[in-house]
Amino acid sequence: MTPVPKLELGVLRSYSDSPPSHYSLKVESFSLMTEHSVGGYEAEEFEAGGYKWKLVIYPNGNEKRNAIGYISLYLEMAGEISLQSDWEIYVDFRLFLLDQKKGKYLVLEDAFAKENCFHGEMLRSPGFDNLMPLEEFTDASNGYVVDDTCVFGAEVFVCKERTKRKIERLLRVDHAVMYKQVWKVEQFSKLKAEYYVSKTFNAGDQKWQILLYPKGYGEGNGTHLSIFLSLADWKPTPPVSKIFAVFSLSIVDQKHADHETWTSKHCFTTKSWSWGLQKFISLSNFSEADKGFLVENICILEAEVTVHGFAKVL
Structure with a gap:
């Protein structure tokens, strides 16, 4: 006899022995x-029914939906730019969580909408705001997160089913190593271009550059020095698609053996390939002789980069 699905808070829950046929995301850390996806983690695109989709996961809960302390999980349509402005797509979808203790998949469906309509103003499904309390989800005895590893999945059915499966892995770098790059910028007063880049350097098997706007950029234009850490070629080196890094950018005080330093962390992607400060230091402060930032028309910039994790598509 087939077990009867369980209805709980508008979510229809059942179990399946089979993995999701369209997409799996194995998170190995x-x-x-939870540390780096404050605004939600967008997984890689996958195809089903002739359209592209992606999972959006809020590991700490979707704050905008008052779901802090829960796992929030959504299906979102991707690649909508290539579609007609008047399109509507009705889909039946199921999202999955692997219960590693039972060796089965927990299958999640919207109990009130058999079909969900996607269109230009509704690219994301209503989804599951309060899917499960985070404490319950991370309790190893429940089987969803074991040894810091969990598996999400999705099946999307449009007019007809297509079973092209794509897997994305999110991995932590064990024994992450910090790399330091020093850039000596000479003849600073003669820099006329809008921006300059340092020599390319490697950190965490990725290629990076320091990006300098000598007259400022954005909010700092004309008043501040703007400095960024940037991926070379504006994209991660394949097969990596996302890079989680902690880094610092510094201007060396050459007179007092000191630094003006800013530290941050960021998820670098093709769409978010650089991160830094538009107002790093004011040009007036930078140019003062007794400050030591500009000595004999030379300034020295430093970057320290540690890659702690990455995502790759298999």
């Missing part, structure tokens, strides 16, 4: 996701 869930704690990394």
